[in-house]
Amino acid sequence: MSDTTGHGLGHGHGHGRGGGGRTSAAGTALEKSMRILEAVASPGGPHRLTDVTAAAAVPKSSTFRILASLVEQGFVRVDADSRYGVGPRLRELSALVGGGEPADIGRILGELQQATGQTVHLALHTGESLTYIRKLEGGQPFRTASRIGMRMPLHSTAVGKSILAHLPEEEFDAFVRAAGLPERTPRTLTDVRALRAELALVRARGYALDDEENEPAVRCVGAPVLDAGGHPVGGVSVTTLAPLVAREEIESYAPMVRAAAEALAPLL
Numbered sequence: 001m002s003d004t005t006g007h008g009l010g011h012g013h014g015h016g017r018g019g020g021g022r023t024s025a026a027g028t029a030l031e032k033s034m035r036i037l038e039a040v041a042s043p044g045g046p047h048r049l050t051d052v053t054a055a056a057a058v059p060k061s062s063t064f065r066i067l068a069s070l071v072e073q074g075f076v077r078v079d080a081d082s083r084y085g086v087g088p089r090l091r092e093l094s095a096l097v098g099g100g101e102p103a104d105i106g107r108i109l110g111e112l113q114q115a116t117g118q119t120v121h122l123a124l125h126t127g128e129s130l131t132y133i134r135k136l137e138g139g140q141p142f143r144t145a146s147r148i149g150m151r152m153p154l155h156s157t158a159v160g161k162s163i164l165a166h167l168p169e170e171e172f173d174a175f176v177r178a179a180g181l182p183e184r185t186p187r188t189l190t191d192v193r194a195l196r197a198e199l200a201l202v203r204a205r206g207y208a209l210d211d212e213e214n215e216p217a218v219r220c221v222g223a224p225v226l227d228a229g230g231h232p233v234g235g236v237s238v239t240t241l242a243p244l245v246a247r248e249e250i251e252s253y254a255p256m257v258r259a260a261a262e263a264l265a266p267l268l
Contacts, residue, residue: 029066032058036066037090040076046085046229074127079229080168088126091233091268105267109136109236112260116238116253118245119144122264123159124234126151128179130160133234144218144239153214155195156184158222159235161208165199166224166232172199187213207254209247210237217242221250223261225268233268236261 027035039055040047047055053063067084070076074089105122113120113136122134129151137143146152154160154175164172181190189195202208210220222237238253 027058032056032062033066033070036063037070037075040067040070040084041086041090046077046079046083046227048083052084077231079231083229085227085229085231086233088124088233091124105134105264108260108263108267109134112236112238112256113138115256118250118253119146119239121146121159121237121239122234123152123237124268125154125163125232128175129153130157130163130234138240140240140244142241145215146239153182153184154179155181156188156210156214157237158208158210158220159224159237160222161199161202161210162222162224162235163232164195165202165208166226166230184214185212185216187211189213205254206258209251211247212242219245219247219250221254221257223254223258225261225264227265227268233265236264 035056036052036058039052042055049060049064049067052067053060056063058066067076067078071078071084071087073087075087076084076090077087078084109120109122116138117140118138119140120134120136120138121132123130123132130153132146132148132150132152135146135148152160154164164175167175176192181188181192181195183190189198198208207221207223210218210222212219214220218239219242220237220239222235224232225234225236227233236257238250238257240250
């Protein structure tokens with residue numbers, strides 16, 4: 001997600017009580033939460049607790065408590081090194097509020113659509129699902145049923161499987177417990193062992209396939225958009241109709257999808 005605050009860690013806001021800088025205890029709970037979110041979203045993240053505390057000018061105990069709540073709600077995420085970064089719900093809000101995403105996102109997706117002639121989706125990882133935030137229709141006489149804002153399952157879609165393949169083991173286990181693996185079509189992987197084997201293949205080759213697993217007659221190839229720490233924030237995919245495009249053909253789009261996902265990573 002691009003920085004819109006115009007300042008990063010170590011920069012005060014220049015307002016507060018009694019003249020000079022803001023005291024560490026200043027502000028309501030809401031104000032403290034907003035400053036903490038600003039600190040988490042500032043460039044160079046994910047950030048350590050001490051850095052977030054200093055940038056937000058909030059006592060460490062309060063910062064930790066607020067961050068724990070923001071993590072639970074999905075606005076912030078914490079990695080294995082206890083560093084805090086932008087969470088899926090904050091990214092989703094940014095996309096929904098913004099129609100002002102960087103022009104480069106539209107260019108990258110447009111080039112992928114032109115190169116393949118198929119429908120292109122950009123989605124964000126939002127909790128136990130993914131959410132489409134951009135869609136470019138292909139040059140075909142048909143239209144897919146997807147729409148911006150639609151939430152889709154992770155285990156049965158190409159983007160979703162590419163996300164699951166890059167989740168830490170404990171996050172994957174939590175996902176399975178919470179969401180289950182419901183059958184969407186007769187091809188859906190509903191056995192966790194079979195899904196784990198598929199995800200290992202996804203990690204090895206760098207892309208995922210949805211071969212009529214989420215919707216009959218719909219075939220997709222997708223790749224993950226990873227943040228600087230290698231955590232999946234979303235993914236990009238190419239979608240077509242199975243009767244018109246063979247599995248081998250859509251799989252041939254994988255290098256272009258992967259290149260688009262890598263180009264999008266610094267922009268989300």
